[in-house]
Amino acid sequence: MGLQEEVKKRKTFAIISHPDAGKTTMTEKLLLFGKLIRSAGTVKGKKSGKFATSDWMEIEKQRGISVTSSVMNFDYKGHKVNILDTPGHEDFSEDTYRTLTAVDSVVMIIDATKGIEAQTIKLFKVCKMRGIPIFTFINKLDREAREPLELLDQIEDVLNIETYPMNWPVGMGKRFLGTLDRYHDQFIRYNGNEEETYIPMADMEKEEDIYNHPTYQETVEELELLDEAGDQFSIDRVWDGEQTPVFFGSALAPFGVQTFFDTFIDMAPAPRPRRTEEEVISPDYPDFSGFIFKIQANMNPQHRDRIAFLRVCSGRFERGMNVTLARTGKNIRLGQTQQFVASSRDTVQEAFAGDIIGVYDPGSYRIGDTLIEGKKPFEYDELPQFPPEMFQRVTAKNVMKAKQFRKGIEQLVQEGAIQLFRGYPTDSMIIGAVGQLQYEVFQYRMQNEYNVEVMLESIGDRIPRWLNKEQVDPKLFDERNLLVKDREGEFLVLFKNDFALRWFTDKHPEIDLIDLYEVN
Numbered sequence: 293m294g295l296q297e298e299v300k301k302r303k304t305f306a307i308i309s310h311p312d313a314g315k316t317t318m319t320e321k322l323l324l325f326g327k328l329i330r331s332a333g334t335v336k337g338k339k340s341g342k343f344a345t346s347d348w349m350e351i352e353k354q355r356g357i358s359v360t361s362s363v364m365n366f367d368y369k370g371h372k373v374n375i376l377d378t379p380g381h382e383d384f385s386e387d388t389y390r391t392l393t394a395v396d397s398v399v400m401i402i403d404a405t406k407g408i409e410a411q412t413i414k415l416f417k418v419c420k421m422r423g424i425p426i427f428t429f430i431n432k433l434d435r436e437a438r439e440p441l442e443l444l445d446q447i448e449d450v451l452n453i454e455t456y457p458m459n460w461p462v463g464m465g466k467r468f469l470g471t472l473d474r475y476h477d478q479f480i481r482y483n484g485n486e487e488e489t490y491i492p493m494a495d496m497e498k499e500e501d502i503y504n505h506p507t508y509q510e511t512v513e514e515l516e517l518l519d520e521a522g523d524q525f526s527i528d529r530v531w532d533g534e535q536t537p538v539f540f541g542s543a544l545a546p547f548g549v550q551t552f553f554d555t556f557i558d559m560a561p562a563p564r565p566r567r568t569e570e571e572v573i574s575p576d577y578p579d580f581s582g583f584i585f586k587i588q589a590n591m592n593p594q595h596r597d598r599i600a601f602l603r604v605c606s607g608r609f610e611r612g613m614n615v616t617l618a619r620t621g622k623n624i625r626l627g628q629t630q631q632f633v634a635s636s637r638d639t640v641q642e643a644f645a646g647d648i649i650g651v652y653d654p655g656s657y658r659i660g661d662t663l664i665e666g667k668k669p670f671e672y673d674e675l676p677q678f679p680p681e682m683f684q685r686v687t688a689k690n691v692m693k694a695k696q697f698r699k700g701i702e703q704l705v706q707e708g709a710i711q712l713f714r715g716y717p718t719d720s721m722i723i724g725a726v727g728q729l730q731y732e733v734f735q736y737r738m739q740n741e742y743n744v745e746v747m748l749e750s751i752g753d754r755i756p757r758w759l760n761k762e763q764v765d766p767k768l769f770d771e772r773n774l775l776v777k778d779r780e781g782e783f784l785v786l787f788k789n790d791f792a793l794r795w796f797t798d799k800h801p802e803i804d805l806i807d808l809y810e811v812n
């Protein structure tokens with residue numbers, strides 16, 4: 293098969309949501325479609341983000357390292373599906389954000405009883421800033437939920453994206469009858485514990501109990517209004533991340549999941565060209581290339597090895613091939629690669645744009661590194677810096693270990709495990725993270741890999757805002773609004789809270805405060 297056909301088949305996406313919205317339940321249904329698991333209710337242990345299904349454990353055992361749950365892939369109706377896990381709960385970290393740089397689209401799950409929640413907003417912002425197409429699934433329609441129009445309004449207001457409902461619920465909770473599938477011009481009937489049924493709109497009169505139901509008639513009218521007053525569907529706008537198709541359903545029932553997934557798989561973009569510093573590389577460019585978006589250290593002290601996650605962007609990856617690390621020009625043989633192919637067969641020997649492979653990392657890679665085959669050297673655009681939200685001062689417990697301490701921090705910063713800031717003018721070390729887990733990993737690895745016990749002192753959650761160099765005046769800042777420098781030597785202020793930020797803005801309107809989310 294030619295490169296172009298291989299690329300076209302690939303659909304690489306992540307599911308984002310707030311904890312408890314139904315990501316695990318949805319993922320499980322998709323794995324069932326992909327025949328990766330045999331029965332529902334087997335995917336558990338969501339707290340750790342790990343899949344502990346009996347099927348899954350077996351696969352993990354064979355692979356010998358528990359990273360398989362980070363990337364799941366399967367064949368589905370002629371497509372090659374890659375689902376990248378974005379851990380939530382206490383596993384939330386910068387890796388979660390970086391994973392979003394490696395996907396071609398995103399499925400956003402919203403709990404219909406709660407509407408948009410905090411973690412969804414954070415992850416959404418990253419997608420929006422990168423122009424990633426977003427497909428919305430509004431879940432838990434089998435429960436008493438918010439009004440559909442209210443939910444759409446909230447998405448438009450809070451997330452600032454156009455919505456296009458692909459279907460429309462008829463009733464909800466105990467009175468839930470099904471959905472009007474606008475896109476396929478059919479009614480999907482909710483049959484409780486029985487499987488859903490599909491009725492073409494033209495035949496609805498025959499479905500008397502539904503057709504004559506007042507809720508059904510009301511909803512049909514509501515939808516007519518929406519047809520007139522709402523936004524037009526535009527696949528171009530969807531692909532540009534300006535419009536999100538919205539699907540209503542229930543992951544648990546399951547209801548509307550099959551239609552959602554089939555439509556999503558058809559509409560979601562295959563891998564697209566990717567920007568390098570100078571040009572754009574097409575996914576069917578013949579030479580292999582890819583970039584590293586995540587480095588995972590093995591926490592087992594007996595196996596200190598690390599796995600770098602690489603997203604293939606062009607060409608054909610073959611096991612054992614020679615590539616160049618663009619940053620250093622060093623030649624590397626990709627012998628020990630790990631394929632995140634969740635079938636019990638042997639590892640697949642090749643991969644194409646859109647696929648994710650795990651590369652054994654002896655300590656030579658950094659987040660954002662480009663690996664290329666062929667003579668023409670290029671580097672993919674740097675990954676964006678994600679503003680941390682929590683900050684801690686860090687010192688070595690034993691001052692005699694200053695050297696290892698610095699070395700360890702430098703390494704871990706380079707790997708992207710944490711972000712480092714220096715107090716100004718004190719030069720104290722402050723590390724920033726987006727999730728608590730990052731501190732735990734940091735402390736553990738400093739102790740185990742560099743033999744340094746570190747002391748962390750929290751300075752709380754903060755709001756970082758970058759400054760223009762020429763406007764920096766240390767006198768304006770103090771412990772509440774802490775002036776620090778980032779790795780590149782740029783100045784920023786860590787504001788204590790919203791109030792402090794607003795107070796400062798009022799008092800010093802002349803000073804520009806830059807929110808990284810808005811400039812990346």
Ligand code: GDP
Nearest residue numbers: 311312313314315316317431432542543544545
């Ligand atoms: P996650 O934290 O986003 O992975 O959420 P889960 O998939 O673990 O779901 C959280 C809870 O919501 C679980 O108790 C699920 O059984 C339940 N849940 C998920 N989807 C639905 C749904 O469509 N309807 C109802 N009633 N409950 C659901």
